[in-house]
Amino acid sequence: MKFISTRDTNNLNKFDSAFVIKKGIADDGGLFVPESFPVITADDIKALCAKNYVERAADILGLFLTDYTAEELKGAASAAYSKEAFEDGATVISKVGDNEILELWHGPTSAFKDMALQIMPRLLSTAIEKCGETRDALILVATSGDTGKAALEGYADVDRVRILVFYPSEGVSRIQKLQMQTQKGNNVKVAAIRGNFDDAQSGVKRIFTSADVAEKLDQKGLFFSSANSINWGRLAPQIVYYISAYCDLVNEGEINLGDKLNITVPTGNFGNILAAYIAKKMGLPVGKLICASNKNNILTDFFTTGVYDKRRVFYATISPSMDILISSNLERLLYFATDAEVCAGFMKDLSENGIFTVNEDLRAKLEEDFAAYCCDESLTKETIKKYFDSYSYLCDPHTAVGIYAADKYKVETGDKRAMLIASTASPYKFSAAVLEALGESVPEDDFEALRKLSEKTGTVPPKNLSSLADAVVRFDKIIDVKEMAPEVEDFAAL
Numbered sequence: 001m002k003f004i005s006t007r008d009t010n011n012l013n014k015f016d017s018a019f020v021i022k023k024g025i026a027d028d029g030g031l032f033v034p035e036s037f038p039v040i041t042a043d044d045i046k047a048l049c050a051k052n053y054v055e056r057a058a059d060i061l062g063l064f065l066t067d068y069t070a071e072e073l074k075g076a077a078s079a080a081y082s083k084e085a086f087e088d089g090a091t092v093i094s095k096v097g098d099n100e101i102l103e104l105w106h107g108p109t110s111a112f113k114d115m116a117l118q119i120m121p122r123l124l125s126t127a128i129e130k131c132g133e134t135r136d137a138l139i140l141v142a143t144s145g146d147t148g149k150a151a152l153e154g155y156a157d158v159d160r161v162r163i164l165v166f167y168p169s170e171g172v173s174r175i176q177k178l179q180m181q182t183q184k185g186n187n188v189k190v191a192a193i194r195g196n197f198d199d200a201q202s203g204v205k206r207i208f209t210s211a212d213v214a215e216k217l218d219q220k221g222l223f224f225s226s227a228n229s230i231n232w233g234r235l236a237p238q239i240v241y242y243i244s245a246y247c248d249l250v251n252e253g254e255i256n257l258g259d260k261l262n263i264t265v266p267t268g269n270f271g272n273i274l275a276a277y278i279a280k281k282m283g284l285p286v287g288k289l290i291c292a293s294n295k296n297n298i299l300t301d302f303f304t305t306g307v308y309d310k311r312r313v314f315y316a317t318i319s320p321s322m323d324i325l326i327s328s329n330l331e332r333l334l335y336f337a338t339d340a341e342v343c344a345g346f347m348k349d350l351s352e353n354g355i356f357t358v359n360e361d362l363r364a365k366l367e368e369d370f371a372a373y374c375c376d377e378s379l380t381k382e383t384i385k386k387y388f389d390s391y392s393y394l395c396d397p398h399t400a401v402g403i404y405a406a407d408k409y410k411v412e413t414g415d416k417r418a419m420l421i422a423s424t425a426s427p428y429k430f431s432a433a434v435l436e437a438l439g440e441s442v443p444e445d446d447f448e449a450l451r452k453l454s455e456k457t458g459t460v461p462p463k464n465l466s467s468l469a470d471a472v473v474r475f476d477k478i479i480d481v482k483e484m485a486p487e488v489e490d491f492a493a494l
């Protein structure tokens, strides 16, 4: 399997997966995609049904990462999805009403990003070897909270990789701050900056593109790499859980092999839902993919009108990981549905004018695979309360957006197929918003909110969150934005 860039109009450059994972983004600014979709047949799915998650992951990743050996993939998957990291299993499906809720947050940071960020660092470390790269990778992350912790947890103590995370000192919750400040591992470093998330992000971008810093790094035997969600290494592991969930539903007798399954995904950067789309194109029996957005409903508008217009108000919501105006991975869908030339044209319109429009033929073609719905703040809270009151099922605000969209789709279309909904975070990651949705007063202190949510709902918070109050703080440094580059150089000199 070779990979190409979504913007390579001459189709000249083809790369192996290891190179693509090490590189992150293509030189022409495009995203790497497989040049074709490997096919899985009903027999393949039947065979996967008899396997466990680690074996399914190794098999499915092996269809794309053909330059990795089966042993390498099996090794990476078993280290990533171990009992220590995922005590309850890599994924858990809860049947709630007539929905199958696919909980992807049983990993070490209680968010779905663990599913990719637990295995991708291992794939990267192998990629460095395979590419004959003599330097080690230095991962720089600017985070508004969740991604930084998931990346730290994934890269901690992984060979040939170091990771440095910057977060806005006053822009994250106390729990998020403690999650990062207490991170273990000999190859990690965390610094708070005086400023907001944008300051942290632009600081990282400046350092990333600075020839001066790159040269200093090179002298220390290091090169920059990114843990960004546009890296193919983060997308590929997400395909696995949709195929695996299908197998689990067959094994549990919820569906028959060959039945079509609808899938709803609470969407931000379009990575998670794109993975479900790729699973469908590979041959997994999938009906509709329902793209669920919060109040930032740019994708709902896109799928219903064909116009993607980012010139609009940005809302900070209670489902912050979906607060986004540029869904980077949509570029990959546009490429799959058209070609590099058309795709590059859309991206040019978007960067120059903040808007692009697809013609009616393309919009109708996308509608064969996708439906899209959005859910505002009060409907998100109502959904959390409704599902707790009716089914004793507690969900986080991101998942609530997905549940609302799935139920709306069913009512509007009368489609009776089984519905799988991706659940992307533990409700305890967003205790304050969930308590409020349940009509409770919200304690000032994060840990107090955690305790109260547990008491009111009779559910148990994940250990990684409740144990934080007693963890040892390793990184409590606060720096100015202009000290970020020296901080990177310091870390490189270690």
Ligand SMILES: *Cc1c(COP(=O)(O)O)cnc(C)c1O
Binding pocket: 111, 112, 113, 146, 229, 266, 267, 268, 269, 270, 271, 272, 273, 321, 322, 398, 424, 425
């Ligand atoms: C990142 C994230 C999302 C959005 O996923 P995309 O792949 O960016 O669409 C949804 N929910 C949670 C909790 C997340 O952390």
